[in-house]
Amino acid sequence: MELAFSTNAYTNHTLPDAVRRIADHGYAGVELLGDVPHAYFPEFDADDVAALGDALAETGIAVSNVNANTASGYYSDAPPSAFFEPSVINPEADRRTWRVEYTKRAIDLAASTGAPSVCLSSGRPLPGTMPDEAYDHLVSSLHAILDYAEPRGVQVGIEFEPELLVECTDEVLTLIDDVGRDNLGVNLDVGHAAVYGEDLRESIEKSAGHITGVHLEDIAGGIRGKHYHLVPGEGDLDFDVVFDSLDSIGYDGFVTLELYTYPDRPDWAAKTAFEALERYF
Template structure:
């Protein structure tokens, strides 16, 4: 296993600068935020991709994942609840198609940078849309995305989260079975499992063989704690148990710190997280 750090903590910096800062803290990998202000795909052009490639070449870090969970750049003035909209379960077919195409652009960036996967959240059913209908939209959207991603060798990891359509380990594994495609897995956010009330070790063991990537953060209160991402050591999760479980299921990919809650102190968060977790990798 290797440690990576997500650029979503560095939203006050350009993407190339975020890559260089993360590399400077000793991380082997960097996760690219596939959203504003880093790689919002309708505006991310060839010059931006070249600047990113230069930063990756200069630092030697790998790309662990392209995080396409959100698309707040879609809005001129994004409301606080906009995180996942337009989603792949949106009842409007045109908006749903926009998000599918957006995810394909994330796949293109993963392909160009050698990232093994992109991650995607299901979104939540909007008022007036029954969960069963939203689930049908999700299945259709994922087949469309996978038709594009699989020939390019890029996996798609669904990241479950409390209060979304897919919010637990069991639900994401059911989805993987229902889709029935080798390119679909789970981007396992250990903190999300804990907030939902799951034992992180059990979540990892259940997801064995389907994990496309791992997100880590600490959670105050441990299982069923508050959903607020903390630097490891500032909450109550047992990271020794987490890494032991990952090792036990044979996971040998990147473990990515996702600390978007520290936009004003990203270097401090990156440094402290590396100090807390480097012993495990």
């Protein structure tokens, strides 16, 4: 396993600056935020790609994942919170298509930077859309995305989250089975499993063989705590259990800290988190 840090903590910095700062803290990998203000794909042009490439080459840091969970740049007045719309389950076909194409651009960025995966959330069923209908949209959208990702050697990891259409380990594993494609897996956010009330060892062990990447943060209150990402050591999760379980299933990919809740203190969050977890690596 290798430790990475997501640029979504550095939303007050440019993407190249975020990459350099994360590398300076000793991380082996960096996750790229596929949204404003970093890589919002309708506006992320060749100059941006070149500047990112320069930062990656200069630091030698690897890209752990492209995080395409949100697309808040779609809105001119989006509030400062995670936005999943337009999602791949939106009832309007043109909006689903927009999100599928957006995810394809994330796959392009992953392929060009050597990232093994792109993560994607299911989104929430909107009022008037029954969950069964939303699920059909999800499966159809995923096939289009996976058709594009497969020849480019990029895996797609669904990140489950409480209150979304796919919100726990069993649901994401059912989806993987229903879709039946080798390059679809789970981007396992350990904190999300905890908030849902899952046993972390059981969640990790059930996901064995399907994990495209791991997101990590601490949660106050532990199992069934509130969904607010904290620096490891500030909450109540048992990281001995987390890393022992990942070791037991032979997971050898990236573990990425996702601490978007610290936009005003990203360097402190990156440094403190690294010091709290470096013994596991």
